[in-house]
Amino acid sequence: AQKVTQAQTEISVVEKEDVTLDCVYETRDTTYYLFWYKQPPSGELVFLIRRNSFDEQNEISGRYSWNFQKSTSSFNFTITASQVVDSAVYFCALKGLPTDSWGKLQFGAGTQVVVTP
Amino acid sequence: DTAVSQTPKYLVTQMGNDKSIKCEQNLGHDTMYWYKQDSKKFLKIMFSYNNKELIINETVPNRFSPKSPDKAHLNLHINSLELGDSAVYFCASSQRLAPSPYNEQFFGPGTRLTVL
Numbered sequence: 001a002q003k004v005t006q007a008q009t010e011i012s013v014v015e016k017e018d019v020t021l022d023c024v025y026e027t028r029d030t031t032y033y034l035f036w037y038k039q040p041p042s043g044e045l046v047f048l049i050r051r052n053s054f055d056e057q058n059e060i061s062g063r064y065s066w067n068f069q070k071s072t073s074s075f076n077f078t079i080t081a082s083q084v085v086d087s088a089v090y091f092c093a094l095k096g097l098p099t100d101s102w103g104k105l106q107f108g109a110g111t112q113v114v115v116t117p
Numbered sequence: 118d119t120a121v122s123q124t125p126k127y128l129v130t131q132m133g134n135d136k137s138i139k140c141e142q143n144l145g146h147d148t149m150y151w152y153k154q155d156s157k158k159f160l161k162i163m164f165s166y167n168n169k170e171l172i173i174n175e176t177v178p179n180r181f182s183p184k185s186p187d188k189a190h191l192n193l194h195i196n197s198l199e200l201g202d203s204a205v206y207f208c209a210s211s212q213r214l215a216p217s218p219y220n221e222q223f224f225g226p227g228t229r230l231t232v233l
Contacts, residue, residue, distance in 0.1 A: 035221060039158075045207060045224035089158055104173055105222060107160040 140208030
């Protein structure tokens, strides 16, 4: 069975601090895909990044960076110099192939990030 | 130019009623999904259709019936609504496999259903 664990329920930081969100996954598939989504207070789900299991390169996009480590089954997400607009719930998700070749995403429980001025 | 749209955004109704939520995507995707997000923010897939064919049907009460008239639309009909059906329902779409197996899902804005 596939599983995504986001152990941090809520993280509170002051603006300009860095915040790292942990994501640990379990899958038996050798090919799989990992995603991060953001859900701001307005409620929509916004796609942030995808990573496949063969690509362990870390990625940086502006203030966002992702650290994928297959050895520890982790796909962590860091927001550098946080801003109030980063306040949201962040979800890590997993899609395995061939188990979920039809696209079923397994979501983690989400981490609420609260950034205060 | 909204990619995935849902109507209505809010739905308040009495127990026992029947209601529908509509979803449309203009991304040309061939696969659409319904997810349920409960009050604790847990997101769980309910159904998925690929080219109008039901391909994922999780353990969902048969009071919930999805219908896909074409690959750009996936509607969700709920009979005999119960208190526990109160949640946010998200529609999503993706392009399965082609041009790549990444096919991240794009979500609609959600429909907040409240059953009184």
